[in-house]
Amino acid sequence: KQTIWVPANSMTPTASNGCADIATVETTAGRPDMSVLDFDASSDEHAQFSVAFPKSWDLGVVNYQLFWCSTATDTDGIRFELQGVACSDNGTIDVAYGSSQGLEDDAQGAAEELYVTGISSDITIAGSPADDDLCFFRLFRDVSQANDDMAEDCRVLGVKLYFTTDALNDD
Secondary structure, three states: OOEEEEEEHHHOOOOEOOOOOOOEEEEOOOOOEEEEEEEEOOOOOOEEEEEOOOOOEEEEEEEEEEEEEEEEOOOOOOEEEEEEEOOOOOOOOOOOOEEEEEEEEEOOOOOOOEOOOOOOOOOOOOOOOOOOOOEEEEEEEEOOOOOOOOOEEEEEEEEEEEEOOOOOOOO
């Protein structure tokens, strides 16, 4: 297994039902600032990013882990989903995402506290992944799920993607 870190400032709100634009949030002067995408509690909101995996990727399933924080001091829960699709050279990008996999987590009481979810179940990338494809991913907060009872914004800091390799290098 290998990982790729995708920070929030490498994601963009989707054109339809997008999350808030990337924001820089100061914790305290002289301490780390956070680059975040805020997903509110009133409707499902989406962000997207793309990855050109190395040729050593086995073209199989991926998994993810969400890094996030809350804007309030409480212990509410969140639910996020991630889905992906592969696009090949000389092929259309106007294709549907594959099935999503969800992750749930709960805040633990403090605003600006880092939360890291467990690792998701397998995500099958739609299309027919091949070497040199560009894989598009869509991350969204699923506010209709029972565990998503957080009344405030959920701040996404980034996603760690897990993928399996079948070669030592990309030669």
